Amino acid sequence: MPLDNFNKRKAKAVAEFARKNKWDAVLLSEIKAKTGGIYWLGQDELLTAIIFTERAAILLRDQLLQLWCETGQVTVRNERTISIKIKDLTLTATYMPVWSGNNEQEIETAKENLKSHVEKVKKEEILLVGGDFNAHVGQGEERPDVCGRFGLRSSNRQGEELIDFCQENNLAYVNSYFQNKRRGTWFNPALRRWYELDGFLVKSNQRHKLVQKLNVINEISLSDHKPVRIRIILNKPKKHDRPKKRSPKIRWERLRDAEVVNNYRERINNIVEKAEDANNNQNINDRWKEITDTTIKAATEVCGIEEKKIENPWMIDKEDEVKRLRERITVCVNRRNELMERSRQTADDERLQIETDLNNAKTDLKVARSTLQRQTRQWEKDWWENIIKECQEAGEKGDSGTLYKTLKKTWNKRL
Structure with a gap:
């Protein structure tokens, strides 16, 4: 069933915005349609498809659209969630209900539907979920591989439940791992404050190698929500034959202690004496490398290595x-x-x-x-x-x- 005239105008505006910014895919929320379908726009290199359900949609263009058509146009729909599969990549757009105080059942049903989409993705495949979660995740929600430390103010109830949902389904809330000056995506005129309601979820074990950048776009002409842009890497990282070996971060400040200095000097002398007895005929490059390794080895044993800083x-x-x-x-x-x-x-x-x-x-x-x-x-x-x-x-x-x-x-x- 085609979209109504209002949604058609919105769809054309979003498609034009995506073309100007060279976005291959856009995950849309708060769609108003009576049923699901596909809306085609443009021709040839400007060809764009909007695959929609009652409350969410996915816009595809350029190479992603071509691949989706070549691989059978695989699509899974619920009222508030829609997923498409392009080879090993699954894109999911969702729109969660606004909490009104007495609609827990509606919210849980929407979460169960989203969970069913997530579970359809195989372990080795890539998953990207985006949309309006109507949940505000603030600071202080750090959980390993689930949620980072960045956010606006404190979380509301829906934000806490979103993080619980991520933890239960091995997902990571991407927004919380990026420190951006402009975070709010929706402005509440009554309370006069911004809320970060829109964002992305990925598999916890894919966040580091998949997500490259995330930020909020200062664009308000398309909706009362600001769009969130994410850049992901789909190509497998190249394997280097000779990975760069980094020197350990040594706690040099311990050398202020006279006793530590004496231990360090004694340790270096012992290592140097053993090395001289073993190798007497070395060229200058090998000798210099040996001196460097000796210094680092002695410092590591005496001063210790500085541990990685903990966020909290x-x-x-x-x-x-x-x-x-x-x-x-x-x-x-x-x-x-x-x-x-x-x-x-x-x-x-x-x-x-x-x-x-x-x-x-x-x-x-x-x-x-x-x-x-x-x-x-x-x-x-x-x-x-x-x-x-x-x-x-x-x-x-x-x-x-x-x-x-x-x-x-x-x-x-x-x-």
Whole structure:
């Protein structure tokens, strides 16, 4: 069934915008159509196809459109989610319902439909999900391979549930891994603030090698939502025969200690003596390489290697506690979903007890999430108070070295 005149005008504007910006695919949300179909625009090199369902659509052009046609135009549709497959690449556009306070069942149904699309993608295939999730993910939601540390303010309820959905389905919320000055995609005129409702999901194990760049485009003529642009790499990375060997990052500041200096000097002398006994006839290049390796080896053994900085240092040694709290959230989510499914399949006259259990399950889930958030904020507060105390003590003693070292711990955090 063709689109109505209003959607046709919108489709032409989006197609022209994609052509000017040389976008091969656009994932669209909040479409209003009575059924699914394909809308063709242009001819020859300007040929564009919009594959749509009732509430979401995917625009294809150029090489991706040609490949999709050559591979059989594989398409999977639900009311709010649509997926197309192009060789080993699956593009999924989705539009999640706006939470109104009493439409949990509608939201869960939309999530189950999206989950069914995700599960159809094979392990070795590439998946990119994009759309309007109507969920705001803020700062402080870091989870390994699921969510990064960047965002606007704090998350709302839908944002927390989106991250839970990603964790349950081995997905990563891409927006949270990119630090952009302009993040908001929708402006709430009543509250006078921006929300980041639109974004992308990928498989957790594909984020590093797939996603190259993500940013929000300052364009408001197409919709009341700003578009989000993502650049992905589909080609397999080239294998280098001789990978570059990097020197370890050594903790050279330890050489300020006289005892460490003596140990370092002694260790170098021992290594040099052994090397001289073993090799007496070396050319200058080999000799220089040996001196370099000796210096690095002695420094590594005596001074140690600087560990990789952690994004949230207040989470150190808290992994077991965080894991326990997140497992509790997962149990509550599964319990809530189970009761919602039973409620949908139960007759009205037998649903009273299930509804009571469902409300209790929702309360337990809310408490579990609040506990994790409250505990994380307390750890962060304690960490900052300890940093401030150490800086004050170093300042009172006039110990600029310790003061600098303490302040350096905060450099990877935004003050």
